[in-house]
Amino acid sequence: xxxAEILHRCFRCGYCKLPGNYADINCPAYLxxxxxxxxxxxxxxxxRAWLDNKIEAGSRFAEIxxxxxxxxxxxxxxxxxxxxxxxxxxxxxxxxxxxxxxxxPPSVRDWLTRIxxxxxxxxxxxxxxxxxxxxxEIDVFxxxxxxxxxxxxxxxxxxxxxxxxxxxxxxxTAGISFGIxxxxxxxxxxDVKAMGETALFESLAEKNISIFNAxxxxxxxxxxxxxxxxxxxxxxxxxxxxxxxHYTQVLAFAMGRLPLSADRPGLTVALHDPCYLGRxxxxxxxxxxxxxxxxxxxxxxxDRNRADALCCGGGGGNFFTDLLSGGDDTPARSRAREAAAAxxxxxxxxxxxCAIMLEDAVKSENLDKTISVREISEIVEGRMDLQGNAx
Ligand code: SF4
Ligand code: SF4
Numbered sequence: 315x316x317x318a319e320i321l322h323r324c325f326r327c328g329y330c331k332l333p334g335n336y337a338d339i340n341c342p343a344y345l346x347x348x349x350x351x352x353x354x355x356x357x358x359x360x361x362r363a364w365l366d367n368k369i370e371a372g373s374r375f376a377e378i379x380x381x382x383x384x385x386x387x388x389x390x391x392x393x394x395x396x397x398x399x400x401x402x403x404x405x406x407x408x409x410x411x412x413x414x415x416x417x418x419p420p421s422v423r424d425w426l427t428r429i430x431x432x433x434x435x436x437x438x439x440x441x442x443x444x445x446x447x448x449x450x451e452i453d454v455f456x457x458x459x460x461x462x463x464x465x466x467x468x469x470x471x472x473x474x475x476x477x478x479x480x481x482x483x484x485x486x487t488a489g490i491s492f493g494i495x496x497x498x499x500x501x502x503x504x505d506v507k508a509m510g511e512t513a514l515f516e517s518l519a520e521k522n523i524s525i526f527n528a529x530x531x532x533x534x535x536x537x538x539x540x541x542x543x544x545x546x547x548x549x550x551x552x553x554x555x556x557x558x559x560h561y562t563q564v565l566a567f568a569m570g571r572l573p574l575s576a577d578r579p580g581l582t583v584a585l586h587d588p589c590y591l592g593r594x595x596x597x598x599x600x601x602x603x604x605x606x607x608x609x610x611x612x613x614x615x616x617d618r619n620r621a622d623a624l625c626c627g628g629g630g631g632n633f634f635t636d637l638l639s640g641g642d643d644t645p646a647r648s649r650a651r652e653a654a655a656a657x658x659x660x661x662x663x664x665x666x667x668c669a670i671m672l673e674d675a676v677k678s679e680n681l682d683k684t685i686s687v688r689e690i691s692e693i694v695e696g697r698m699d700l701q702g703n704a705x
Pocket of ligand 1: 323324325326327328329330331354355356358388391392393394401
């Protein structure tokens with residue numbers, strides 16, 4: 315197993331499961347189950363015991379290993395800079411070894427099989443891949459400055475489609491030169507890679523890259539931070555060299571071009587930093603710039619914010635494989651309580667997966683009369699005057 319040589323270096327001191335001020339639990343898997351084996355240090359020791367033939371790879375072991383959301387908190391917090399950058403790489407390598415050994419939880423196997431067979435996580439036919447844009451006045455990419463890449467959730471999930479449509483509407487209204495990709499694309503592969511299915515990831519990426527390159531695409535705007543991460547950081551090694559932007563990074567510099575209304579009621583907004591914009595790519599500013607440009611919006615911060623933000627629990631494929639659900643202390647429910655405690659009326663998110671995870675959590679916590687979860691694109695759209703139909 316790659317990176318096996320770092321496993322014995324873990325002291326199980328436990329800093330990796332906490333935020334920077336040590337005040338809370340910040341590893342989503344440990345938060346949900348409170349067993350040391352779910353914490354990063356416990357994973358290291360479990361993997362080491364397995365490689366030393368001291369334990370067998372049973373179903374419980376597989377559930378633990380695949381429940382990591384790849385949020386990156388442990389990488390940011392581990393007390394040992396000599397090896398902390400490799401923690402997630404080791405967990406991914408461990409999952410790859412488990413997949414090779416034929417040991418993966420059924421929900422993981424099913425999710426990967428759907429992607430393998432259909433090219434998307436929902437098992438939907440490719441012909442449905444442009445339906446999300448039906449009725450919108452947007453062009454197919456044909457040499458515009460940017461191509462818009464929409465992830466599986468934006469394409470196939472009703473809630474994701476609403477968000478994709480809001481983003482496309484904002485880009486159009488701001489006069490951004492962009493087109494949607496007219497051919498069916500494949501899953502971006504970000505979470506497939508995090509789950510250790512390297513061969514499937516490379517196959518997905520190579521198919522997308524051949525579509526992008528045939529169209530001469532140079533700049534890409536993504537709906538999802540997961541797509542942003544993998545297109546920016548992993549596609550170049552496979553021949554996909556693009557300038558990649560999350561939509562908030564483009565919008566942050568185009569807010570002055572939107573017809574924002576000055577007479578909307580005041581709103582108190584807390585931002586949930588997505589792991590793949592924040593910890594993985596160090597952008598804590600763009601989403602805040604967009605929100606701060608909205609007249610009447612007052613921002614508050616949750617206790618855990620920026621590099622200390624708690625993952626919603628949907629990363630690393632868990633949105634689809636659901637290995638952290640159930641109980642009062644799912645990461646999403648903990649986050650919903652934290653947003654309410656911060657006094658927010660709106661919990662703003664910048665990712666379709668976070669939106670769905672946190673909307674469910676707010677309902678489970680009976681907080682839906684106190685706080686609403688809104689994607690940033692929807693908050694902005696709702697504060698524009700559009701042809702007299704402003705919301
Ligand atoms: S902080 Fe690093 S050394 Fe300490 S338990 Fe976590 S992974 Fe192990
Ligand atoms: S990446 Fe996140 S979920 Fe996975 S072990 Fe590290 S802190 Fe826990």
